[in-house]
Every structure is written in C-alpha cells, then in structure tokens.
Amino acid sequence: MKQRNGELGRRALASSGGLVAGYAALAVAELVSVAVRPEASPVTAVGGAVIDRTPAAVKDWAIRQFGTDDKLVLQLGILGVLAVLAGVLGLLGLRYRRSASAGVLLFGVAGAVAATGRPDTVGAVDAVPSLVGAVAGAGVLYVLLARLPVGAGGGTGQGAGRKTEGSEPEREPESAEPERSSEPERSSGSGPGRRGFLMAAGAVTAVSTGAGLWGRRLNASASVDAEASRAAVALPAPDSPAPRLPRGVDLKLPGLTPYRTPTRDFYRVDTALTVPRLDAGRWRLRIHGKGVRNPLTLDFDALLRRRLIERDATMTCVSNEVGGPYVGSARWLGVPLAEVLREAGVRPPSQGGRADQLVARSVDGMTLGTPVETVMDGRDAMLVVGMNGEPLPFEHGFPVRMLVPGLYGYVSACKWLQDLELTTFAAYDTYWVERKWARKAPIKTESRIDTPRPFASLKAGSVTVAGVAWAQHKGIERVEVRVDDGGWHEAELAAQGPVDTWRQWMWRWPAKPGTHTLQVRATDRTGATQTSARARPIPDGASGHHSVVVTVT
Ligand SMILES: Nc1nc2c(c(=O)[nH]1)N[C@H]1C(S)=C(S)[C@@H](COP(=O)(O)O)O[C@H]1N2
Numbered sequence: 001m002k003q004r005n006g007e008l009g010r011r012a013l014a015s016s017g018g019l020v021a022g023y024a025a026l027a028v029a030e031l032v033s034v035a036v037r038p039e040a041s042p043v044t045a046v047g048g049a050v051i052d053r054t055p056a057a058v059k060d061w062a063i064r065q066f067g068t069d070d071k072l073v074l075q076l077g078i079l080g081v082l083a084v085l086a087g088v089l090g091l092l093g094l095r096y097r098r099s100a101s102a103g104v105l106l107f108g109v110a111g112a113v114a115a116t117g118r119p120d121t122v123g124a125v126d127a128v129p130s131l132v133g134a135v136a137g138a139g140v141l142y143v144l145l146a147r148l149p150v151g152a153g154g155g156t157g158q159g160a161g162r163k164t165e166g167s168e169p170e171r172e173p174e175s176a177e178p179e180r181s182s183e184p185e186r187s188s189g190s191g192p193g194r195r196g197f198l199m200a201a202g203a204v205t206a207v208s209t210g211a212g213l214w215g216r217r218l219n220a221s222a223s224v225d226a227e228a229s230r231a232a233v234a235l236p237a238p239d240s241p242a243p244r245l246p247r248g249v250d251l252k253l254p255g256l257t258p259y260r261t262p263t264r265d266f267y268r269v270d271t272a273l274t275v276p277r278l279d280a281g282r283w284r285l286r287i288h289g290k291g292v293r294n295p296l297t298l299d300f301d302a303l304l305r306r307r308l309i310e311r312d313a314t315m316t317c318v319s320n321e322v323g324g325p326y327v328g329s330a331r332w333l334g335v336p337l338a339e340v341l342r343e344a345g346v347r348p349p350s351q352g353g354r355a356d357q358l359v360a361r362s363v364d365g366m367t368l369g370t371p372v373e374t375v376m377d378g379r380d381a382m383l384v385v386g387m388n389g390e391p392l393p394f395e396h397g398f399p400v401r402m403l404v405p406g407l408y409g410y411v412s413a414c415k416w417l418q419d420l421e422l423t424t425f426a427a428y429d430t431y432w433v434e435r436k437w438a439r440k441a442p443i444k445t446e447s448r449i450d451t452p453r454p455f456a457s458l459k460a461g462s463v464t465v466a467g468v469a470w471a472q473h474k475g476i477e478r479v480e481v482r483v484d485d486g487g488w489h490e491a492e493l494a495a496q497g498p499v500d501t502w503r504q505w506m507w508r509w510p511a512k513p514g515t516h517t518l519q520v521r522a523t524d525r526t527g528a529t530q531t532s533a534r535a536r537p538i539p540d541g542a543s544g545h546h547s548v549v550v551t552v553t
C-alpha cells in the first residue's frame with residue numbers, strides 16, 4: 001500500500017514537473033518575444049493559427065457563444081490543452097526522460113511553425129520565441145525528472161513491478177542508482193528526494209514567473225509609446241462637418257438602441273488576439289498597384305493636413321445573425337478615400353481603370369477587398385482617424401481604419417490599415433474570401449426588434465414595440481410589424497438621418513393575453529422589402545425576419 005502511494009506520488013510529481021517545464025517554456029518565450037515582437041509569443045501565434053484555420057461556421061458559432069470573449073476563451077483553451085499535454089509528457093518522463101524532454105522541443109517546433117505561418121509574419125525570426133522557450137522547457141523537464149524520488153523499485157505493487165522489469169531504456173544510472181539504494185521512506189514520496197524535487201520545481205516556477213512578468217512589462221512598455229502617441233493626437237476640425245441631424249432621429253424609448261452608439265458599446269469583430277498598438281508617429285500608408293500612376297506614401301500628419309470630412313454611418317458585420325448585435329452607428333472623421341485614390345492616378349473601372357479591387361492590408365496581416373467602383377462612386381468612403389470625436393480607440397483600428405458606407409465590415413472596414421493595393425478580383429482573394437465568404441458583400445436591408453425583449457412577460461393593453469432598421473446608402477422607406485402571422489402594420493418611423501445610418505421605428509401594439517410572436521420587416525428606398533427567406537451569415541450576410549416571442553397576461 002505504501003508502495004502504491006509512492007508510485008502515485010511519483011506520478012503526481014512527474015506530471016507536475018511537466019507542468020512546471022511547460023510554464024517555464026512559455027515564460028521564457030514571452031521574454032524572448034520582446035526582442036522579436038509580442039505577436040510571435042507561442043500562445044498568441046498558435047491562437048492566431050487556429051483562428052486562420054477555423055472553418056467559418058465554427059468561428060461564427062464561437063462569436064455567437066462567447067461574443068467578444070471568444071479570444072479569451074480560445075487562449076484559455078490553448079493553455080488548457082498545453083497543460084494537459086505537459087502533464088502527460090511529465091508522466092512519460094518517468095520512463096523515457098529523454099523522449100519526454102524532446103517532446104517539449106516538438107511543441108516548440110509547432111509554435112514556431114504557427115508563428116511563421118501567420119499572415120502577419122515578419123519571417124523566420126518569429127520562430128525564435130517558441131524555439132528558445134522550448135529548449136528552456138526541455139532542459140527544465142530533464143533536470144526535474146532527474147530529481148524525482150525513486151519509486152517503489154523492486155516492490156510488489158503493480159506499477160512498480162512492471163518498472164523493475166527493465167523497461168526504462170533511458171533511465172540515467174546517476175539518477176536512479178543512488179536513490180534506488182536509499183531508505184524505503186523515500187519511496188513514500190516524503191523524503192529528501194521529494195523535497196529536492198519540490199525545491200527545484202519551486203525555484204524554476206519562481207524564476208519563470210519573474211521572466212514572464214518581466215517580458216509582459218517590456219511588451220507593455222512598447223505599447224506605452226503607442227498610448228502616448230494616441231494621447232498626443234489633436235484631431236483638426238472637419239472641413240466638411242457632419243450634416244445636422246434632423247429633429248427626432250432618436251425616439252429615446254426605453255430599451256431602444258440609441259441612434260448613435262457610444263464608443264464603449266460599439267461591437268468589435270476581428271481576428272487579432274492582441275490588439276495592435278501602433279505609434280501614429282511611425283505609421284505609414286502605402287498606395288500602389290495596378291493602374292496607380294502616382295504611388296503614394298502618406299504619414300499620419302500628411303493625412304490630417306488633407307481635407308477632412310465628418311459623417312454619421314452605421315457599420316454592420318456580415319456575421320451578424322438576424323436580430324444580432326454586430327451593428328453600430330458612429331460619427332466618423334476622416335479623409336475621403338476617393339480623393340486620395342484620384343491623386344494616386346487611379347480611375348474606377350467605369351472610367352477605364354484597370355483595377356477593380358482595392359485590397360486593404362492591416363499590420364496584423366488581415367486583407368479586405370473592396371470594389372474600386374464603389375469606393376469612387378461618390379459615397380463617403382473614408383480613411384478614418386476619428387470616432388465619436390476622439391482618435392480611434394486601439395480596438396477600432398488606431399491610427400487609421402477604412403470605412404465604406406453600405407458594405408459589410410469584412411469587405412471594407414480594415415482596421416490598423418497600412419497598405420492599399422489596387423488589383424483585380426480575378427487576381428487576388430482576400431482573407432475571408434479564401435474562407436468561402438463572398439467577394440462582394442453589400443449590406444442587406446434588415447430590421448431588428450429591440451423591445452420588448454424575447455420571452456418578456458407583458459401586461460395586456462398598449463405595448464410599445466420598437467427597434468432599428470438599416471439599409472445603408474439606400475435609406476429606410478417603411479417598417480412593418482405583425483403579430484402571429486396576422487396582417488402587417490405600418491410602424492412609425494423616426495426621422496431619417498443621413499442615408500448611411502440606420503433608422504429607428506416604433507409601433508403601439510394593442511396586446512391581448514396569450515403567447516405571441518412579433519415579427520418585423522423593412523423596405524428600403526429602392527422599394528425592396530427585406531426577404532423572409534432565412535439565410536445564415538455565410539457567404540454574404542444573414543436574411544429573414546427578426547421575430548420575438550412574448551407572453552401577455
Ligand atoms: N485588421 C482587421 N480589420 C478588420 C477586421 C479584422 O479582423 N482585422 N475585421 C473586419 C470586420 S469583419 C468588421 S465587421 C469590422 C468591425 O469593426 P469594429 O471592430 O471596429 O466594429 O472590422 C473589419 N476590419
């Protein structure tokens with residue numbers, strides 16, 4: 001029984017040795033990533049690689065399940081898997097010390113492959129943090145395993161019995177022999193062997209924590225420059241201010257989405273595990289490619305010196321389910337993109353231009369493709385520098401992002417923009433297009449019920465049903481509501497603000513007791529009524545009527 005316990009204790013120690021080794025590897029990698037770049041640290045790199053390879057449907061599901069926490073969940077998941085594997089390696093090390101240590105190196109190789117395979121990789125140096133971390137982890141595991149107290153060598157327990165039958169090809173005599181001859185107390189896992197192991201493991205953990213925290217600090221201080229540069233931005237007044245909003249664009253009803261989304265409530269959708277924090281002073285935008293007679297490189301000050309416009313516009317994510325939250329409206333400040341393109345000598349295809357696709361590239365390797373024709377058709381496509389009166393928040397693309405009213409974000413709204421290339425749709429597929437999303441994706445006319453909430457219990461009588469409807473760059477003409485597949489009732493519309501923004505609506509429902517389904521549909525100013533045909537977000541946006549079930553008593 002004692003020997004049984006001893007064997008269990010050894011296993012627990014060995015697997016904790018694996019954990020400590022894994023922890024040391026990640027900590028060292030974090031520190032080394034300071035010298036390379038934070039994105040090359042293994043968990044970030046592997047997470048990014050997972051995101052790149054996740055089928056759109058799963059990604060969609062993850063966004064739905066976890067919302068903006070999807071990335072935290074992913075990182076915790078990776079850490080969980082690593083912890084299990086590290087523990088298993090430690091156990092394996094009971095018998096095969098060298099192989100277990102070599103196994104740690106394999107993880108390093110996996111991390112290196114992930115880091116150098118990401119779209120934003122800067123090359124082979126991205127492999128360095130993972131590899132150095134793995135070497136450190138392998139060394140730690142090897143040394144710790146050597147300090148394991150010897151198990152019930154020669155004992156009668158089942159595990160121990162097997163062990164003495166000589167299946168320990170890599171067992172080092174130095175580590176095994178002296179301890180094997182030691183007193184039986186050690187095999188119970190409480191003797192000096194155990195203490196020595198725990199002390200070594202504790203020391204490694206302490207040093208790793210120090211290294212990891214130091215690395216974090218240094219990585220964080222790089223972002224201090226970025227914060228300082230953002231704090232120093234003084235946005236000029238727009239040359240063309242936002243048109244005055246008509247009275248009554250916001251009905252200000254309880255439960256109804258406000259006309260302008262406060263920045264802190266604005267949805268965020270991107271693939272960035274660490275939000276890029278750029279220094280505006282070092283930012284450059286290159287404009288080049290097919291049919292660009294005059295390639296340009298602009299810095300941030302050059303951008304601010306240009307003609308600035310301020311516009312209200314509603315952005316929507318193609319991943320938004322019917323009734324979903326990934327839609328928001330803000331007041332954007334920026335440079336008209338068509339003017340910049342014209343200065344670069346670009347002509348739209350309708351005027352003989354050779355490029356029909358404008359590919360925007362971000363610093364994190366994301367690519368988004370927008371029709372050149374749309375960017376230059378007179379709408380307020382912008383290189384955005386300000387959001388709701390402030391420099392862009394880092395999460396929303398500081399220092400510069402793109403915005404093209406009327407198109408879903410993934411084909412227009414590149415954050416952390418650094419490069420604009422004129423090309424063709426035939427020649428180049430962007431990130432999401434490679435993942436089966438549509439090449440072209442104008443926003444579908446949609447409407448949403450904000451209040452009452454699903455499954456609300458209401459009192460019979462007059463109930464205010466209200467929500468928003470959007471058909472960016474077209475405008476909303478009509479919104480209708482119906483109850484339980486009855487006839488459509490015309491809702492009252494808030495004033496239509498600029499045509500690139502959504503429009504609020506409300507309807508007073510004489511509610512009778514029972515369980516009821518409310519449905520909404522919108523008609524845009526081209527006369528098109530939103531389809532009742534249900535479609536998932538992939539490939540070009542969800543469709544169908546939003547409905548809400550409520551109980552009236
Ligand atoms: N660099 C980069 N830009 C990006 C994305 C991204 O993943 N990376 N996502 C796009 C998508 S799908 C949408 S809907 C919008 C969302 O912008 P927001 O996060 O500011 O709301 O950003 C777009 N720009």
Ligand SMILES: [Mo]
Nearest residue numbers: 317318409410
């Ligand atoms: Mo999106």
